[in-house]
Amino acid sequence: MNERYLRMMGKLAALGQERALRFWPELDENSRRRLLDQLDHLDEEFLAAQRQRKWPLVAAGAGNLDGFTPQPYIPLPASREEEERWDRARRDGEKLLAQGAVAVLVVAGGQGTRLGYPGAKGKYPVGPVTGRSLFQYHIEKMVALERKFGRPLPLYVMTSPANHQETIGFFKENNWFGKDPRTIICFPQRMLPVFDNCGQLLLETRASLSLSPDGHGGVLYALRKHQLLEDMRRRGIRHLFYFQVDNVLVRIADPAYLGFHDQMAAEMSARTVRKRDPWEKLGHIGRLDGACKVIEYTELPEEKKTARNEEGGLLFGQGSIAIHLFSLDFLERLARQKIELPYHIARKKVASVEDQRAAAADGGLNAVKFEQFIFDAFSFANRILVLETDRRFEFSPIKNREGEDSPATARRDLSEMFAGWLEACGISPRRHADGTLAVPIEISPLYAMSADELQAKLPPGLDTEREILLEEHAGA
Ligand code: UTP
Secondary structure, three states: OOOHHHHHHHHHHHOOOOHHHHHHOOOHHHHHHHHHHHHOOOOOOHHHHHHHOOOOEEEEOOOOEEEEEEEEOOOOOOOHHHHHHHHHHHHHHHHHHHHHHOOEEEEEOOOOOOOOOOOOOHHOOOOOOOOEHHHHHHHHHHHHHHHOOOOOOOOEEOOOOOOOHHHHHHHHHHHHHHHHHEEEEEEOEEEEOOOOOOOOOEEEEEEEEEEEEEEOHHHHHHHHHHHHHHHHHHHOOOOEEEEOOOEEOOOOHHHHHHHHHHHOOOOEEEEEEEEOOOOOEEEEEEEEEEEEEEEEOOHHHHHHHHHHHHOOOOOOOOOEEEEEEHHHHHHHHHHHHOOOEEEEEEEEEOOOOOOHHHHHHHOOOEEEEEEHHHHHEEEEEOOOOEEEOHHHHHOOOOOOOOOOOHHHHHHHHHHHHHHHHHHHHOOOEEEOOOOOOOOEEOOOOOOOOOHHHHHOOOOOOOOOOEEEEEOOOOOO
């Protein structure tokens, strides 16, 4: 143990981080071993770069945005001609699915602090009638696509060390929701050390470091580390569909989106919705200094948020909903060229053994966290597609415990979407006088994925006065 301690001390001293072992004399053998294990797992390159401030850092504020202009996008179809263009894209996307050239990536490693749910967020019971989990919805959509196109649709799930075993356990308990387990690949994201305000490793306890997941952008690092780009290549994948686990409405591997992305030979794509108002909390895709850049709502200056275009609409009227497509060629190029996403710095309040007095003067913000954001990959892409979508059918994230973007709004939006399908089939679920639904509705993706599919198998005599549940029955 002593030898291991001395080796680690030497390494930390070279990085200016030897204070991390200052409680060593007080620790018992087990605690010492655990602390050394944690230190062994740290990414040395990251620590060295942190010391020298070597990498591109994005501190609070995005710099001068005077020249930031919106990225052109393809709007939802508004004419016969545009409808036909979307239909052609849909058919092209369907061909890609039928070739087995598409895989899906969900990022599910976040801590879900705002929601405050004790388990992995993907386990959250959101189904309006049965309490189907987010994971079940997503995976059933994929199984439905696999049946339709007759090819496996591999799913890559990014977890974090904190919820990795829990996530795999949940899939096993539920028999992988009917999907072939060989097509579900779970991998944990990297944990990064948290620093104090002086750049020293922060200790959570005397015997443990404070660690934090490296952000959704960490998925690029994790895919490389776990050799999953090679895995995709072996499976014949050409395009990767990316989404966040908390968006219950996401249209996984939407053929029209895939088709446009492929037709344009885009390296990376984004789906956007028309913003509800200038201040909606979505990212803005635009161009700055010749490259594509996504600026978060917190960073876009007020005059840009409210600026109008020639038609009188908002200049930055589209918001990104974190549904992306990557071409595998692009991801491989980033890996080959050793391109790293920048790190965003967030100052936080976290539990630690440190004397809190110094931080108290600073509003209690005692810690500095580093995170990567997936949308920063846009600035490295040569060809980009931005495609508008209708939020009612594609975007309802669960972020907060209550209020907007909460379980209540997700259940409402799901029920409303299903009600729309039923209404298109001539069935009217009960509504209150103000037009809101009076009954919860849930349709399994294995039963129907659209109004058209529903029409074909609608049971006769559906009771529209009570909750409506349409599920595939065993053997159906
Ligand atoms: P959010 O930034 O909304 O974070 O993540 P969150 O963890 O869900 O919630 P808060 O901010 O702590 O309240 C958007 C998506 O990115 C994933 C999340 O799981 C979610 O699907 N994510 C986020 C990761 O996979 N890893 C991270 O380090 C951060």
